[in-house]
Amino acid sequence: MGQARRRTGGLLALAAALLLGSAPARAAFDPGYEARNFSKTTERATHLTLLPDYQQQLRTVGTANELQAAQILATDGPPTGRTFLGQLCWQHMDGCAGDTRLYDWAARYGHVTPVLFTARNGATLSGHVWATVAGPARRPGVVITNGSVQAPEELYWFAAETLAKAGYVVMTWDPQGQGYSDTVGEGPDALDGVPSQNGQPFYDGTEDALDFFFSGPGAPYVPRRSCSTGTDHAAKQRARVTAGLDSAYNPMHDLVDFSRVGLVGHSLGAGAVSYIGQLDPRVRTIVAYDNLSAPKAAPFGCRSGSSPRPVPALTKPALGLSADYGLTPQPNLSEPVRGAKSAGSRALAAAGVDSAEFVIRGGTHYEFSFIPNPAFGASLRGEDLVSWYTTAWLDKYLKGSDPTADARLLTDRWRADAAEGAIDPDHDGNLYSRYSSSPLDVHTAAGMHVVCEDARAACPALRPDGGPVPYSFLAAANTPDAAPGPGTPAALTGPSTQAPAGAAGTPPGATGPQALRACRDTTAPVSRLTRSRARLTRRGLRLAGTSTDAGCDGRAGATTGVSISVARLVPGRAAACRFLRPDGRLSPVRSCARTSYLPATGTARWTFTRRVRLPAGRYRVYVRGVDAAGNVERKARGRTDLRLRLR
Structure with missing residues (x-):
């Protein structure tokens, strides 16, 4: 009787698992396999x-x-x-x-x-x-x-x-x-x-x-x-x-x-x-x-x-x-x-x-x-x-x-x-x-x-x-490297060693007069969207623009990365957005303040192209630059943002 109950219970459990579409049961632990695996x-x-x-x-x-x-x-x-x-x-x-x-x-x-x-x-x-x-x-x-x-x-x-x-x-x-x-x-x-x-x-x-x-x-x-x-x-x-x-x-x-x-x-x-x-x-x-x-x-x-x-x-x-x-x-x-x-x-x-x-x-x-x-x-x-x-x-x-x-x-x-x-x-x-x-x-x-x-x-x-x-x-x-030639950058023609800096005869790296003029760059890049080149259609989005960096102490800096945020404004809900994700889909609804960005191509002159199918509605685009010092550009209405409508 007990054996019949156990067999019936097992069959009912298996049937329930199949009906519910559950994952297969975990394999029984095998101590012998574990010993070999370890x-x-x-x-x-x-x-x-x-x-x-x-x-x-x-x-x-x-x-x-x-x-x-x-x-x-x-x-x-x-x-x-x-x-x-x-x-x-x-x-x-x-x-x-x-x-x-x-x-x-x-x-x-x-x-x-x-x-x-x-x-x-x-x-x-x-x-x-x-x-x-x-x-x-x-x-x-x-x-x-x-x-x-x-x-x-x-x-x-x-x-x-x-x-x-x-x-x-x-x-x-x-x-x-x-x-x-x-x-x-x-x-x-x-x-x-x-x-x-x-x-x-x-x-x-x-x-x-x-x-x-x-x-x-x-x-x-x-x-x-x-x-x-x-x-x-x-x-x-x-x-x-x-x-x-x-x-x-x-x-x-x-x-x-x-x-x-x-x-x-x-x-x-x-x-x-x-x-x-x-x-x-x-x-x-x-x-x-x-x-x-x-x-x-x-x-x-x-x-x-x-x-x-x-x-x-x-x-x-x-x-x-x-x-x-x-x-x-x-x-x-x-x-x-x-x-x-x-x-x-x-x-x-x-x-x-x-x-x-x-x-x-x-x-x-x-x-x-x-x-x-x-x-x-x-x-x-x-x-x-x-x-x-x-x-x-x-x-x-x-x-x-x-x-x-x-x-x-x-x-x-x-x-x-x-x-x-x-x-x-x-x-x-x-x-x-x-x-x-x-x-x-x-x-x-x-x-x-x-x-x-x-x-x-x-x-x-x-x-x-x-x-x-x-x-x-x-x-x-461990494959052979090329021999330094006339066009080899200077950084690759000097001393080469895996010994630590400070060991006998090893260089500390880049030095020179620039070291005395070091300044802390605290100015973020300035990016702009070229409005005449912005296109939003049922087939995708295309943007372009520029980004410059002032640097510090009169020396020009360089923008090292530009990213774009694309948000669909949620109708009837103030400050609610859905952001374009890397997979081409829109994120769940969240606050527009929680902006997420995707990388653009290029820096001083950049482009952003995505072949995606987006739903009709009002969209807001932001551009953001970052420089070598890690300064991140803040939003500036009229310069870093653009409003678009997809009908």
């Missing part, structure tokens, strides 16, 4: 970092790094210079060295310049700027923000080198409290952001790093006032530049197309770029390593007002990459919640913004930061998958004209990777998690809307990309 966290150590040759190389690199740290402390250390003694990775040895196979890149494959600059709280921040001699005169830019604790910038050189080879100018840097950057700030801000793991230096520092990246000969870097006390630490930046210690501006400024800049971040850095990337109009797209979020509020305020921190509108395409196991990997004792890791990506997709989240099977938090220590386990092929998708995503949303970007983003290669299958305990070549879904929701250059609920499954949108098999980020990064 064993993948040892792959990097087993197949690479514990091998005798790698260990010998690690010892050599670690010794050299320890010597460099000592040299910096001797020439630019306490009591007047940098203070990083005592940080977990201050010697940059062993687990703090990163991938030792990447240390000869500056000597053989590309060009690297070490830089130093002053954060808004007075801390000195250390970094490098990466590029290749081969490549166009103007290139997209990427700023990479580290994770926390044992995560100096060396752990992210795999991404920097791969992206530089792909035609980007890349900046890596150490947030306050990490690597060769100061542990503390200066004066009244000495304890601002201490300890760094509270997260504030990752948010403030990402903005500071962007400010430095956008600085140039005509507008040298000047730090913002501190968030906590409002103190101005520009005098420290000027003094250190004059002394030949800090960099006056981004040494590769002249190579960068500042209308095409993206952010990449890991862990606390992922939280920072998820928020700052949506907020800062200079940023076009985001890649977040473990993990992407869709911010609903400002994680950290800035009471001095040097960095307003409102709730950002979700308009920038963003990629999330994560893994089965987290910061402290532990075996699962039950089936994980399937959609937990893709919540941020799905929230962006629901807002009409292109997004994706790929979860690495058997991977950990350290797929994204190379720590050559078996205590920080990782899979073997995760780093390659991360490099592949980072490059494909940025190529799609920053290069635009790359015809291969969609194919590489919509590839099926990671569902049957031979290199993975050769070492996997189940000989499974599929790198996507079995536990967590890996969704994708994007629009292709051809205008197709591609939605894939889980890349691990047989998703029809995923097809062969036509590239070499297997993919190796190391092979992509």
Whole structure:
């Protein structure tokens, strides 16, 4: 009788599920599979970092790094210079060295310049700027923000080198409290952001790093006032530049197309770029390593007002990459919640913004930061998958004209990777998690809307990309560079080294007389809509205009980005609007004051074209410019706005 009841109850439950159209029941947890899956966290150590040759190389690199740290402390250390003694990775040895196979890149494959600059709280921040001699005169830019604790910038050189080879100018840097950057700030801000793991230096520092990246000969870097006390630490930046210690501006400024800049971040850095990337109009797209979020509020305020921190509108395409196991990997004792890791990506997709989240099977938090220590386990092929998708995503949303970007983003290669299958305990070549879904929701250059609920499954949108098999980020990064010729920019003909600024014989980056004339540009661009060229029809919208920037101290500035807001006024409801979204649809009704923007093409002379089918009604258009200093243009009635009617 009991058995019959159980069978009847099971059938009724199944029938109810079918009638309601519910998702299939979660698979029963398999401890045997979990043991094999968790064993993948040892792959990097087993197949690479514990091998005798790698260990010998690690010892050599670690010794050299320890010597460099000592040299910096001797020439630019306490009591007047940098203070990083005592940080977990201050010697940059062993687990703090990163991938030792990447240390000869500056000597053989590309060009690297070490830089130093002053954060808004007075801390000195250390970094490098990466590029290749081969490549166009103007290139997209990427700023990479580290994770926390044992995560100096060396752990992210795999991404920097791969992206530089792909035609980007890349900046890596150490947030306050990490690597060769100061542990503390200066004066009244000495304890601002201490300890760094509270997260504030990752948010403030990402903005500071962007400010430095956008600085140039005509507008040298000047730090913002501190968030906590409002103190101005520009005098420290000027003094250190004059002394030949800090960099006056981004040494590769002249190579960068500042209308095409993206952010990449890991862990606390992922939280920072998820928020700052949506907020800062200079940023076009985001890649977040473990993990992407869709911010609903400002994680950290800035009471001095040097960095307003409102709730950002979700308009920038963003990629999330994560893994089965987290910061402290532990075996699962039950089936994980399937959609937990893709919540941020799905929230962006629901807002009409292109997004994706790929979860690495058997991977950990350290797929994204190379720590050559078996205590920080990782899979073997995760780093390659991360490099592949980072490059494909940025190529799609920053290069635009790359015809291969969609194919590489919509590839099926990671569902049957031979290199993975050769070492996997189940000989499974599929790198996507079995536990967590890996969704994708994007629009292709051809205008197709591609939605894939889980890349691990047989998703029809995923097809062969036509590239070499297997993919190796190391092979992509370590390819010969062009030799400097007569037309090579000066930034690529000087010293090239991955040693930190301040180590023996290494330059601090861009210096010179411009450093003494540094001014803080506080004037926003002035943009105008050309009314005679505005067209709104049932087939779409076309706008055009101009934007100029006054700069500072009599030196002309430059608009680095122009964006457009298109709002349909809701009939019968005062101050209620629906805004045009990236997917061509209108947002739900909200206050017209919560303006959201989409990027225009061009800067000094710009255009905005969208082939969309819009409903009849009254529309209001706004244009907004942003300059290299981060100044954002405010609305000015009659100049930045335009009213249109669609009948």
